[in-house]
Structures are given as C-alpha cells and as structure tokens.
Amino acid sequence: MEKKKFYITTPIYYPSDKLHIGHTYCTVATDTLARYHRLLGEDVMFLTGTDEHGQKIEEKAKEAGVSPQEFVDRIVDGPRGVRDLWKLMNISNDRFIRTTDDYHVKSIQYIFRKMHENGDIYKGSYKGKYCTPCESFWTESQLKDGCCPDCGRPVKDAEEEAYFFRLSKYADKIRDLLENTDFLEPRSRVHEMVRNFIDPGLEDLCVSRTSFSWGVPVDFDPGHVVYVWVDALSNYITALGYGNDRYDDYEQGWWPGVNIVGKEIVRFHSIIWPAMLMSLGEPVPKKCFGHGWLLLDGGKMSKSKGNVVDPYILAEQFGVDALRFFLMRTFPFGSDGNFSNELLIQTINTDLANDLGNLVSRTTAMVGKYFGGELPAGCGSWADPAPFDTELKTLASGLRDRYAAAMDAFAPHNALAEVFKVIQRANKYIDENAPWALAKNMEANGSRLAHVLYNLLEAARICGILLTPFMPESMDKLFAQVGADAGCQTWESAARWGGLSETAAVAKGENLFPRVDMEKALEELEAAVEAARQAESGVELEPQLTEQVDFDTFCKSDFRVVKVKSCEAVKKSEKLLKFILNDGTGVDRQILSGIHKWYEPEDLVGKTLVAIVNLPPRKMMGHESNGMLISAIHKEKGEEVLHLLMVDDAIPAGAKLC
Numbered sequence: 001m002e003k004k005k006f007y008i009t010t011p012i013y014y015p016s017d018k019l020h021i022g023h024t025y026c027t028v029a030t031d032t033l034a035r036y037h038r039l040l041g042e043d044v045m046f047l048t049g050t051d052e053h054g055q056k057i058e059e060k061a062k063e064a065g066v067s068p069q070e071f072v073d074r075i076v077d078g079p080r081g082v083r084d085l086w087k088l089m090n091i092s093n094d095r096f097i098r099t100t101d102d103y104h105v106k107s108i109q110y111i112f113r114k115m116h117e118n119g120d121i122y123k124g125s126y127k128g129k130y131c132t133p134c135e136s137f138w139t140e141s142q143l144k145d146g147c148c149p150d151c152g153r154p155v156k157d158a159e160e161e162a163y164f165f166r167l168s169k170y171a172d173k174i175r176d177l178l179e180n181t182d183f184l185e186p187r188s189r190v191h192e193m194v195r196n197f198i199d200p201g202l203e204d205l206c207v208s209r210t211s212f213s214w215g216v217p218v219d220f221d222p223g224h225v226v227y228v229w230v231d232a233l234s235n236y237i238t239a240l241g242y243g244n245d246r247y248d249d250y251e252q253g254w255w256p257g258v259n260i261v262g263k264e265i266v267r268f269h270s271i272i273w274p275a276m277l278m279s280l281g282e283p284v285p286k287k288c289f290g291h292g293w294l295l296l297d298g299g300k301m302s303k304s305k306g307n308v309v310d311p312y313i314l315a316e317q318f319g320v321d322a323l324r325f326f327l328m329r330t331f332p333f334g335s336d337g338n339f340s341n342e343l344l345i346q347t348i349n350t351d352l353a354n355d356l357g358n359l360v361s362r363t364t365a366m367v368g369k370y371f372g373g374e375l376p377a378g379c380g381s382w383a384d385p386a387p388f389d390t391e392l393k394t395l396a397s398g399l400r401d402r403y404a405a406a407m408d409a410f411a412p413h414n415a416l417a418e419v420f421k422v423i424q425r426a427n428k429y430i431d432e433n434a435p436w437a438l439a440k441n442m443e444a445n446g447s448r449l450a451h452v453l454y455n456l457l458e459a460a461r462i463c464g465i466l467l468t469p470f471m472p473e474s475m476d477k478l479f480a481q482v483g484a485d486a487g488c489q490t491w492e493s494a495a496r497w498g499g500l501s502e503t504a505a506v507a508k509g510e511n512l513f514p515r516v517d518m519e520k521a522l523e524e525l526e527a528a529v530e531a532a533r534q535a536e537s538g539v540e541l542e543p544q545l546t547e548q549v550d551f552d553t554f555c556k557s558d559f560r561v562v563k564v565k566s567c568e569a570v571k572k573s574e575k576l577l578k579f580i581l582n583d584g585t586g587v588d589r590q591i592l593s594g595i596h597k598w599y600e601p602e603d604l605v606g607k608t609l610v611a612i613v614n615l616p617p618r619k620m621m622g623h624e625s626n627g628m629l630i631s632a633i634h635k636e637k638g639e640e641v642l643h644l645l646m647v648d649d650a651i652p653a654g655a656k657l658c
C-alpha cells in the first residue's frame, strides 16, 4: 500500500541577518512535526529555505559593498550561516529552496504570466505608504500611529506604475475558507484576519515594483520585478516542481501541504497565498498554523534592538537536544512566550536531568548492579500486580494516543506534558517499590525486583519513542541504554506494553542530560555572548602582558581625576588637542593629547577624565605637556579606536586613583 504523503514547510527566511532563536523555534517545531509524521510511518517531505530577493537585501548588500547574490550566498552558505545552523540543530529537511535558484525564478515568471493571462493581474499605478524593511505597502487606515503596523517603523509615501493582483475578487472565497473550514489555526488567528482584513474590504494587491531591481524580472515587462511576497509564497509549490522541470513532486500528489508560519505573516499565508492558488486553479494548503513569537523582556527580538539570542551559543553550551526540547516544552505553540536563559537552565535541570535522566540512569544502574545488565527471562509478567504496577502500565500504554491527539492538534507542548506525566509516574514507582530494599534479599525478592525494573525500562522505552521527534540523538542513546532494538522503537510498539525483550542487554551509559550549574552557566554564557559580539564587530584586543610589575613601582604612578576647563586643537597639527585641566591643586594643568581623530574639542569641555600627573614635562609642537590623559584603545576591522576614560562627574577634581 502506498504510504500517506505529508508535506510540511517552514517560512523561508530572509537572509538579511543571521538567524536567531525565534527563527530556530519555528524550524525546530516544524522539524519535530515532520519527524512525528515519519514516526507515524508516513512519507514526509519537509521543506525549508531562504527568501532572498527584495529591496532590503539590495540595500544591505550595497552597505556591505558586495553584490546582492554574494551577500545572500554568504549568509546562506557561509560559516555559521543558515545551512550550518539547520545542520547543527539536526533539522531533517528533505529539500532546501533558495528563491534565487534558477528553477524557482523560472516558475515565478510562469506563475506571474499565468495570472496575468487569466486577467487576475493587471497594470495600474500605486500610491501608498511603503515600509521598506517589511517590503509592504499599507493603506492609511492600516497604519498604527502613522507607522508600519508590523514593525512599528516609519513608512514613506510611494507611487509607482505597478501590476496589481485582483485580491478583492477572492474576498468571499477567502472569508469562507477562514470561517467555515479549519484551514487556519489557532482559531484566534481567524478572528484576527477576518476583523482586520476581510471585514474592512480586501483591496487589490500591488504585485510588482520598479523602484529596485533585485527580484525576479517580469519577463513580459522588463523594468518590473515581482513583489517579493508573490515570489516567496510560491516557493511552497515551485519546490515541488510547479512551473519547472527540476522536480515532478507536484504531479506526484505532494500538494497540498501544511504551512507553519509565525503570527506576523499569517496575513500573507491565509489570505494572499490561498487567493493566488485559487487564481492558478490549484488547491489551497491543507493547513496554515500561525505560531506565536519568542519574546525577550516582553518585546520582539531584532538585530536593530540588539537583543537577539544566538542559537549557536545556546546549542554549543547546553546541547542541541536540550535546546530543541526546551523550545517545544516551554512555550505553547500558538502563543507568545518569554525567553530567558534562566528558564532554559531550569527546564534542563527539572525535566531532563531530574526526571528523564534520573529515571534512565537509576534504572539502568540497578539492572547492572543487581542483575549484571540482563534481567531474567519471564520478568515481564507478574501474577499478582500491585496497584501501582497497573497504574504505570495503563498510563504508559495509553500515552501514545494522548500524545498523538496533541501532536495532531499542533500542540507539541501538550504532547510533552503527557510524556512527562508518565516519566514522573515512573520515578514515583521507583520510590513505591524501593528496589534497593528488595535487593537486600535476592532469593525471596529477586524476581519481583526484576519485574519492577522491567516495568521501568518499558516506561522509559515508550517515552523514548515519543520523545524521538523532539530529541533524536539523545533518544538513540536512551534506546541503547535500555536495550531497545529497532523493532521496539516503532510507533506501533509505543502502544504495546511488553515490547522490550525481557533479556535485553541493558547498559548504564553516559549521563543523558547532566545537571547545569545555573550560576556558572550564566557566567559562561555571558562570556560567550561577549566573545561572539567582539568577533562579529571585528574588535581586536591587545594581548595582555605577562611580564609583572612590582607593586612599589606601580604605586609610583600618580593617577588623578581631572576636569576639562578648556580644550582646543593645536594649530598645524592634525592630531593634537590642548587641554587646560583642573587637577584639584588650584593651578591649571596643561596636557596635550593626540586624539583629535576621535574627538572634537568642544565635545570634551566639562568632562571628568583621568590623567597620570607625574610624568616628566614634554614639549609637543612647541607646547608643554604635563602628564597624559588615560584612554582605552582597541582595533575594529583593522582600524584603531580610542575612548577617553570618562568617570562619574560626581568625583571631585584631584581625587587619586588607587
């Protein structure tokens, strides 16, 4: 029998900057769902990729002094780029599309032409409010406080000759799709879309641009490039071969698929995308699921706010599986959630180290200690089960179906909550049976002890199967430790208590999830973030000197706080500034400093600085200098950067540094 086909996608990412934990959240979630469907035995196609056209990329490339193609290539394929990140995070995508791929470009031209030929795309002129970072035109009524409703940044008036898509023609059909089917989830997003976009009346959509050129050219009207969202949304079908001969999966029945997207792009995916498909005469997606955002300190992460969380650093410090798990366990998938490092560490310690890790390590250690790593044949059954035996078995055998219901409802957090109920029950079962007490009299209690341990291995095995989509690598290790071979790692066997061989070889291996020392880990994280920031900004620091200076020599240097009374450039010198300083003695002190490259004299008057005041006087360009102002200096992208040391104005002139 042919396997059921399941096609699932993430949004394709803008490679305008490196990806952060928010992007990772969305991709990990989609990967988890894809792996779940593979576990179900379905034939899965999982697509991700990058959305590489548009004005923003064109501008960024210009700033960086490279061509747009070079710019995106670097972020997609370069070190620590998009592909590297997905590899690191163990993302199991079957296909990766780039909108600059030739076959996609060809398909976009085909799609645009087809909609033009059927009358759904027509030429007009566009007047509106344009948000450059979001590449979106807005109507006056859609603006929020006069700014872009998506990103809050200022918009500008724009007018250009453009092609339009007859979105308005599809308003009733889209309303029907949203209101009368379960196409869009969670349901709250339906109300949002209808209230904000359908009820006020759908307007035709501007789908070409002439103001920049980094995009797919409209082949029948050079000078126009296809609007980036038409280009981007179509990736879900061009990657299957729609309109190109690179793939033939579209004809093979892979479409329609499931589109997982973040909440701010639900509008594009639940209104514009289905309308485009209707115009092309193709089926709409099976589902659009709009997940929430990961917030930092209650706000959205963004490079410009400087509050992005780097997934590389977290994965390297805590492990890929721990990070994947945390993202799925902690934040209800449809809602926003507040990210914090403390929460991540707490989740690792509570769920992974204490609950799951302990269950596996205690159980496998006891099988090793009391039975040499192999339980006796027959230990799986017990003639007169105790109530807690039955409770554990019933809870674990029914787990698979409760888990499936949650996963099918796009609620991986609920699926995990079910799994952890069983893990916690199993840990309680250890205490109820006190295996260490049974082990004191092996002759009388040995077979009961073996049965107890078998039940624990079984509970761990079943949970392990269901945790595989979340933590694939760690669950392979778990299976090896509890002795579960491939035959008892299947979806079918997750609902079958007793699937594990009674005499399986059990081995206590490495600790699956070591406990994290919160304080130490936070300090290490801070250092890693700082190191990454410096590496990115190109900051080079002088190596620290290893030669020691004795204390008495050091104490001979007299550092004082000084206040700038006046400051002027020294004539005929490009570098020198002449300072008159109050050093607390009542007599003005003159110091010359070669810092004009970094400071204008008028900006320094009134500042509180630090100087060494017992250097011998020195003549510079005919002026005497009595001391030296203290600065910090480093290199950035090969250039020297200097910062005068400025201290609290409350410190009086003349205060001695010690």
Ligand code: MSP
Pocket: 010, 011, 012, 013, 014, 015, 021, 022, 023, 025, 026, 051, 232, 233, 234, 235, 260, 261, 262, 263, 264, 265, 292, 293, 294, 295, 300, 301
């Ligand atoms: N290129 C478009 C998508 C085109 S799909 C046809 C785009 N790219 S994006 O890189 O800006 O965002 C990609 C996805 O990452 C979006 O679904 C977005 O919601 C998600 N996230 C970006 N920041 C996020 C958080 N802080 N939290 C959760 N997801 C967020 O949009």
